Amino acid sequence: MSTSTDLFDLSGTVALVTGGAKGLGLAMAKGLADHGSDLALADIDDSTGEKAAAELAEATGRTVRYYHCNVMDPAEVDELVDRVVADLGQIDTLLNNAGRTIHQPLEEVTEENWRAVMGLNLDAVFHVMQSVARHMLERGSGSIINTGSMSGIIANIPQKQASYNASKAAVHNLTRSAACEWAERGLRVNAIAPGYMRTELTRGFYEEGGPQIDQWNLMTPMKRPGEPHELAGAAVFLASQASTFVTGSVLSVDGGYTAA
Numbered sequence: 001m002s003t004s005t006d007l008f009d010l011s012g013t014v015a016l017v018t019g020g021a022k023g024l025g026l027a028m029a030k031g032l033a034d035h036g037s038d039l040a041l042a043d044i045d046d047s048t049g050e051k052a053a054a055e056l057a058e059a060t061g062r063t064v065r066y067y068h069c070n071v072m073d074p075a076e077v078d079e080l081v082d083r084v085v086a087d088l089g090q091i092d093t094l095l096n097n098a099g100r101t102i103h104q105p106l107e108e109v110t111e112e113n114w115r116a117v118m119g120l121n122l123d124a125v126f127h128v129m130q131s132v133a134r135h136m137l138e139r140g141s142g143s144i145i146n147t148g149s150m151s152g153i154i155a156n157i158p159q160k161q162a163s164y165n166a167s168k169a170a171v172h173n174l175t176r177s178a179a180c181e182w183a184e185r186g187l188r189v190n191a192i193a194p195g196y197m198r199t200e201l202t203r204g205f206y207e208e209g210g211p212q213i214d215q216w217n218l219m220t221p222m223k224r225p226g227e228p229h230e231l232a233g234a235a236v237f238l239a240s241q242a243s244t245f246v247t248g249s250v251l252s253v254d255g256g257y258t259a260a
């Protein structure tokens with residue numbers, strides 16, 4: 001850990017970011033690198049991930065490596081953790097971020113789709129957290145940040161995404177449980193709960209507009225989606241010395257959605 005008096009200085013630390021090739025994971029990873037952290041970006045979208053790692057290294061001057069890893073395979077996850085530790089020395093921050101949603105009316109949700117969402121959003125989050133925590137527990141320090149969602153706090157309308165909402169609620173309570181189990185052994189575990197964000201995936205919807213976007217904006221007190229870079233501050237805070245007494249929290253970054 002850094003000995004700087006700057007509470008947000010991450011120099012000398014290494015962060016592993018899953019789902020780090022693009023979207024919110026990449027935006028939060030950039031925030032960590034901007035504050036001095038070296039990075040391991042793990043994803044299955046190899047061409048995008050390799051390009052993102054090279055651009056981020058160039059832009060920030062940090063060591064940024066890309067690793068192929070399907071986080072739904074526990075053996076690949078263990079291998080990833082070993083490789084990152086061998087290459088970069090240690091893992092101080094885990095940003096456990098890969099996730100997905102499938103929209104389907106609840107009465108029609110197939111077993112396959114239910115498992116796909118739970119497998120990535122919950123099972124993989126557990127496996128990555130467990131594998132990295134074993135390494136962190138040996139060192140007696142580390143910060144784990146799980147990407148939850150406001151969908152783990154409320155049920156979104158009008159889109160039908162019960163499996164996603166259930167998976168994110170489980171991530172929040174897995175976060176609290178891990179925080180309590182590991183609190184006395186130097187690990188902190190928190191979650192970030194984003195609201196509606198304007199990512200590559202949703203940018204088209206926002207540009208097109210329509211009743212669903214109107215409803216999302218109406219229900220958000222700030223009346224707009226968040227931009228991916230607006231999550232970076234939360235990630236830096238939870239990774240850094242600024243949050244040494246913060247564990248088991250779910251930090252909403254949602255323009256006020258869950259406050260209304």
Ligand SMILES: NC(=O)c1ccc[n+]([C@@H]2O[C@H](COP(=O)([O-])OP(=O)(O)OC[C@H]3O[C@@H](n4cnc5c(N)ncnc54)[C@H](O)[C@@H]3O)[C@@H](O)[C@H]2O)c1
Nearest residue numbers: 019021022023024043044045070071097098099149194197
């Ligand atoms: N976009 C939003 O508005 C929003 C809101 C709240 C929470 N979230 C959460 O934020 C996280 C990131 O979402 P995003 O919008 O950036 O999505 P995204 O689809 O842009 O990025 C997700 C990344 O995860 C990777 N990925 C998918 N399956 C993987 C696997 N099996 N192994 C490794 N990597 C895998 C993808 O290749 C992709 O690069 C997710 O957990 C999501 O649920 C997003």
